[in-house]
Every structure is written in structure tokens, then in C-alpha cells.
Amino acid sequence: MSAPHTSSWPGVIQRYAEHLPVTAATPIVTLLEGNTPLIRAPQFVEAIGGRFELYLKYEGLNPTCSFKDRGMTLAVSKAKERGAEIVVCASTGNTSASAAAYAARAKMRCVVLLPNGKIALGKLAQALMYGATTLAIEGNFDQALQIVRELGETGKVEVVNSINPVRIEGQKTAAFEICDALGDAPDFHFLPVGNAGNITAYWRGYREYQMAGKSDTLPRMCGWQAAGAAPIVDGHPIEHPNTVATAIRIGNPASWQGATNAVSESGGLIDKVTDEEILHAYKLLARTEGVFVEPACAAPLAGLIKAIERQLIPDGSLVAATMTGHGLKDPDTALKTAGFEPIIVAPERDAVMRVIGL
Numbered sequence: 001m002s003a004p005h006t007s008s009w010p011g012v013i014q015r016y017a018e019h020l021p022v023t024a025a026t027p028i029v030t031l032l033e034g035n036t037p038l039i040r041a042p043q044f045v046e047a048i049g050g051r052f053e054l055y056l057k058y059e060g061l062n063p064t065c066s067f068k069d070r071g072m073t074l075a076v077s078k079a080k081e082r083g084a085e086i087v088v089c090a091s092t093g094n095t096s097a098s099a100a101a102y103a104a105r106a107k108m109r110c111v112v113l114l115p116n117g118k119i120a121l122g123k124l125a126q127a128l129m130y131g132a133t134t135l136a137i138e139g140n141f142d143q144a145l146q147i148v149r150e151l152g153e154t155g156k157v158e159v160v161n162s163i164n165p166v167r168i169e170g171q172k173t174a175a176f177e178i179c180d181a182l183g184d185a186p187d188f189h190f191l192p193v194g195n196a197g198n199i200t201a202y203w204r205g206y207r208e209y210q211m212a213g214k215s216d217t218l219p220r221m222c223g224w225q226a227a228g229a230a231p232i233v234d235g236h237p238i239e240h241p242n243t244v245a246t247a248i249r250i251g252n253p254a255s256w257q258g259a260t261n262a263v264s265e266s267g268g269l270i271d272k273v274t275d276e277e278i279l280h281a282y283k284l285l286a287r288t289e290g291v292f293v294e295p296a297c298a299a300p301l302a303g304l305i306k307a308i309e310r311q312l313i314p315d316g317s318l319v320a321a322t323m324t325g326h327g328l329k330d331p332d333t334a335l336k337t338a339g340f341e342p343i344i345v346a347p348e349r350d351a352v353m354r355v356i357g358l
């Protein structure tokens, strides 16, 4: 079962095999995903006026720069075990980047369906570089996912969206890592919600670790949607979802029920934040902590600001927040949000001194 690797971290399947649906016969397709840093963010908390401890689970440091790799290593390994030759997904970008990478590693063909024009630049570059057959659907994510479901019914392809239950199994390992790092679960867990697979996965992970005796407590799960794409908060599917946070631009989440269960069973909440609030928190995190994330990650950060206003977080609480993807995924939004441009200057010391005020 163990493939040669060059780091002491073997990837999430080997690390957490006892909690995952694998056997000695499963061919493990891994890029050594997982083991991402849990970064304390006291300066961000101070800037937003909080009085709690915040830890950021920085999933942008996975091999394809998002948390999707945790589920994809398992989905592609199980597909290979079954002898599948083609993996297919609909994606707002990161699932396609991850599927394309793991398929390349598994010597499988990958087909991705993306909403035309609504994919962050870095994610599109990844799908193309890893060699996936890349289709830009003239429609939104929900329509692309519907087509993928129908392709799956032909039995000719392996669907690696989070409607594939194995994806959720792999993603729950992030909750294990947080418990391993903190010694127990946090009091609150904040994260963005799009298709709602990740909130479902974290809640499952926290509960399974507790049942296995590896942690004692459970967090309150707090999910955040973008105001223009908030079907769960609004209580009905959104036909034309819209938000700057393209990773969560989803109007009819596949794991809707999983999200509402996680929230009600944990005593948590699900709510929404505007694009303006998202972009404010996005920039504030980069400036106060040097942590650059993609816009979707800023939804739970904006949510923290709301939670402080509503006095939902007792002083001294331990809060974890998942930073689902790396900031470099979406350079266009970063350049627009930064608020200034490089200063053009003559190639002379004096000119540089003048500009920087020395």
C-alpha cells in the first residue's frame, strides 16, 4: 500500500487510513496533500475588535492550492481501484484543478465542465496545464453539475464532484488535523459554504474523531454564504447566483441537507455576507497577517465581524476558520481589490528615495 515518497508526511490517505474507506488493495494516488498549517491570527482578531483566539487552517498550501485535494486523492484512488478510465466533474474552478492534477498522476483522462467566464484565472490555467479536456459551459455551475450527474448515469465515467461520497470522506481529514494540532476540537468552526460538501465533511470528521476517543469536544459549525448566492440561508434555490467569490457561486448546493444537519446538530449557524464585506475582510487579512487567500475564504472572516457585532463568540473562545484556497488563484480580484498600482519610477537612486519619502 505504501508508495515511495520523499517527505515524512505520507498524504491524508495513509495518515488517516483507519478512518477512510480504503484497503490494502487500494492504489493510492497522492500528491502528499494535507498537513496544512494552522496559523494563529491575533492581529486580524485585534483589527476586527474580537477577544478570542483565531486559528486559520490554511488549505491554500495543498498541492493544487485548495482543500479539494483531500477529497480528490481518495476519489481518484477509488476510481482507479474500480478500473475507471475517465474522471469527470463540474467545477467553479478548484475541483477541476484538483481532478486534473490527480488524474494526470493516475494516468487517467479528465474532463471538466466549467461555467464559461466565471472561473478565476489561476484555476483555469491549472486545468489546462494538467491536460484536462476543458469545457466552458454557457451556463452556471448548477447546470454543469446536472450534466455531469447525467454523464455519471451512463456508467462510462467516474464523477468526482462531492456528490461522490468518497470526496466528503477525504475532506473530513482536515477536522482530524485541527484536533491533532489543538489537542481537541475548537469551540467554533467558521468556513465558506458553496456546494456544502466541506461543512458536511468537517462535521463528520469532528464527530468521528470524538467517537474514536481522539477528541472530547465538538465545535459549533458556522457556515457563510455570499449574499448573491445564499440558497440555504434564503431557504430556496437561487436560479442566477452571483458573487465575486466565484468558488461559492452556487445556487442549489448538492450537500444542502448535510449543511443544515451540521448546523442544527452542532448548535451553529448559517448566514450570509455581502461582496463588499467579503472584499473588506479579504484585504484586511492579507494586510494584518500576511495570509493571502482567495475571496471565498473571506466569507467566514466577514462572518466573524458579524458574529462579534452580535456578541455570538464568548471572550477567550477558540475559533478555527478554514481558508479554503490560495490568493494567487484569483489574481484579477486581487489586483482590483488592492486599491493601488505599482509606482513607475526612473532607474535612479534619488528618484526612488523621493518616491518613498527618504
Ligand SMILES: *Cc1c(COP(=O)(O)O)cnc(C)c1O
Binding pocket: 066, 067, 068, 094, 095, 162, 192, 193, 194, 195, 196, 197, 198, 199, 247, 248, 294, 296, 297, 324, 325
Ligand atoms: C469548493 C470551494 C468552496 C466551497 O466548498 P463547498 O464544499 O462547495 O461548500 C469554498 N472555497 C473554495 C476556495 C473552494 O474551492
